[in-house]
Amino acid sequence: MSEFTLLGCQEFTDRLATKAPVPGGGGASALAGAVGAALGTMVGSLTVGKKKYAAVEPEIKAAMESMEALRLRLLALVEEDARVFAPLAEAYKLPNTTDEEKAEKARVMEACLRDACDIPLAIMECCCEAIQLQRVFGEKGSVIAVSDAGVGVAICKAALQGAYLNVKINTRSMKDRDYAASLDEKADTLMNENLAAADEIYDLVLGKLR
Amino acid sequence: MSEFTLLGCQEFTDRLATKAPVPGGGGASALAGAVGAALGTMVGSLTVGKKKYAAVEPEIKAAMESMEALRLRLLALVEEDARVFAPLAEAYKLPNTTDEEKAEKARVMEACLRDACDIPLAIMECCCEAIQLQRVFGEKGSVIAVSDAGVGVAICKAALQGAYLNVKINTRSMKDRDYAASLDEKADTLMNENLAAADEIYDLVLGKLR
Numbered sequence: 138m139s140e141f142t143l144l145g146c147q148e149f150t151d152r153l154a155t156k157a158p159v160p161g162g163g164g165a166s167a168l169a170g171a172v173g174a175a176l177g178t179m180v181g182s183l184t185v186g187k188k189k190y191a192a193v194e195p196e197i198k199a200a201m202e203s204m205e206a207l208r209l210r211l212l213a214l215v216e217e218d219a220r221v222f223a224p225l226a227e228a229y230k231l232p233n234t235t236d237e238e239k240a241e242k243a244r245v246m247e248a249c250l251r252d253a254c255d256i257p258l259a260i261m262e263c264c265c266e267a268i269q270l271q272r273v274f275g276e277k278g279s280v281i282a283v284s285d286a287g288v289g290v291a292i293c294k295a296a297l298q299g300a301y302l303n304v305k306i307n308t309r310s311m312k313d314r315d316y317a318a319s320l321d322e323k324a325d326t327l328m329n330e331n332l333a334a335a336d337e338i339y340d341l342v343l344g345k346l347r
Numbered sequence: 348m349s350e351f352t353l354l355g356c357q358e359f360t361d362r363l364a365t366k367a368p369v370p371g372g373g374g375a376s377a378l379a380g381a382v383g384a385a386l387g388t389m390v391g392s393l394t395v396g397k398k399k400y401a402a403v404e405p406e407i408k409a410a411m412e413s414m415e416a417l418r419l420r421l422l423a424l425v426e427e428d429a430r431v432f433a434p435l436a437e438a439y440k441l442p443n444t445t446d447e448e449k450a451e452k453a454r455v456m457e458a459c460l461r462d463a464c465d466i467p468l469a470i471m472e473c474c475c476e477a478i479q480l481q482r483v484f485g486e487k488g489s490v491i492a493v494s495d496a497g498v499g500v501a502i503c504k505a506a507l508q509g510a511y512l513n514v515k516i517n518t519r520s521m522k523d524r525d526y527a528a529s530l531d532e533k534a535d536t537l538m539n540e541n542l543a544a545a546d547e548i549y550d551l552v553l554g555k556l557r
Contacts, residue, residue, distance in 0.1 A: 141356070142355065142356045142357040143355045143356075143357065144355060144356060145352065145353045145354060145355060145356075146351070146352045146353075146354060146355075146356055146359050146378055146381075146422070146425070147352040147353060147381075147422050149356050149382075150381045150382055150384075150385040150418055150422065151385075153382065153385035153386060153388075153389055154384075154385040154388035154389050154392065154415065154418065155389065155392055156389065156392035156393045161389070161495065162386060162389075162494055162495040162497075162498035162499075165382050165383075165385070165386055165495075165498055165499075165502065166498055166502075168356055168382060169379055169382060169502050169505070171356075171357075171360045172359075172360055172363065172375050172378060172379060173375075173505075174360075174364075175360040175361075175363035175364040175375070176363060176372060176375055178363075178364035179363055179364050179365065179366065179371070179372075182364065182365055182366035183366045205364065208360055208364065212356070212357050212360065215356070283516075284372055284512040284513060284515070284516040285371065285372040285375075287372075287508075287509070287512045288372040288375060288376055288508075288509035288512055288513070289372075289375075291504075291505040291508040291509050291512075292375070292376075292379050292502070292505045292506075292509060294501075294505060295379070295383075295501040295502045295504060295505035296502070298497075298498075298501040298549065299497070299498035299501050299502060302494040302497045302498055302501075302552065302553065302556065303494060303498070305494070305553070305556040305557075306493075306494040306556050309556055309557075339508065342512065343512065343515070346512065346515040346516050346519055347515075347519075
């Protein structure tokens with residue numbers, strides 16, 4: 138399935154602006170992550186093959202390969218987020234009057250919420266890796282494109298923060314509080330280990346432009 | 348002209364990843380801004396028409412109208428950034444040997460650099476307005492969609508930071524240092540007045556999810 142990432146950029150934002158359940162904040166985060174990742178690869182593309190950067194070329198090429206895999210994974214996650222969010226939006230509408238209905242709704246909701254957390258967590262993991270890779274492009278990539286590594290890391294950070302909110306809004310509704318806490322902890326750790334790094338890389342790039 | 352925003356999302360990132368001069372970091376920032384703006388409008392779309400939010404409906408509707416205008420303006424700026432960046436990329440390649448060539452290159456570069464600063468500055472201005480509008484959605488929009496206002500403000504902030512780097516990389520090369528300083532000051536002021544607000548709105552949303 139590859140529906141939303143085939144939409145034109147303008148149309149993606151048209152649909153995002155509506156009250157339709159998908160695409161939503163999770164898919165928007167994944168798309169932002171893919172845009173940020175692409176900027177890192179762009180810096181690499183402008184670096185390889187240049188005499189001045191021959192010494193760092195193997196490292197740049199390895200970073201580009203990893204970054205491209207992340208970009209494609211993030212694009213796939215745009216679709217996966219829609220796939221898991223649509224059933225959750227339906228589950229919220231299930232009847233909730235009789236005890237049987239309540240039990241069934243709770244069961245369906247819990248299963249949908251687990252899926253709806255797994256995808257933003259996967260988006261977070263990709264964004265964290267992309268942030269760390271931007272350091273290579275910001276530090277060692279061609280100076281003519283260094284600003285793009287800074288734009289890329291800022292957008293990847295926002296994608297990480299966006300996906301985090303999508304984990305939080307779903308763990309909050311889970312009945313299984315132990316499981317919810319384990320997901321929250323995973324998400325918090327990813328934030329704690331990568332937000333400051335993202336700012337540091339952005340500042341490193343900004344420092345080169347002063 | 349409306350070329351890049353008609354590309355599929357996947358293809359936009361495909362092209363962004365190449366060494367082609369456009370789309371570049373400025374266009375990517377404008378697109379991110381449009382995605383962030385759309386998320387604000389989405390919160391509005393999920394708020395209007397609901398009894399529970401009847402009291403804030405006029406304010407939400409006004410914010411949606413402003414946000415939609417910003418989204419469309421940011422999409423137009425994706426195209427405008429490509430329009431001004433392509434000639435700059437060409438100007439960098441002009442011959443630079445004789446005195447006449449040097450003078451001509453300097454003249455063309457300076458004109459191209461001015462255009463190449465004006466567009467990211469316009470992107471910054473739109474992102475700042477979008478950040479301020481996200482506060483309305485985050486504070487008063489439907490709680491079921493509040494996370495989307497947080498995702499939106501994070502992405503608009505990244506777009507602001509991204510456009511800022513594109514101003515800086517171009518003012519740095521300007522010969523007219525007074526003019527460059529006046530642009531830098533404008534850009535610095537926009538950053539100083541809006542970055543903290545963006546974080547505050549993100550934290551406000553996060554607080555509602557705890």
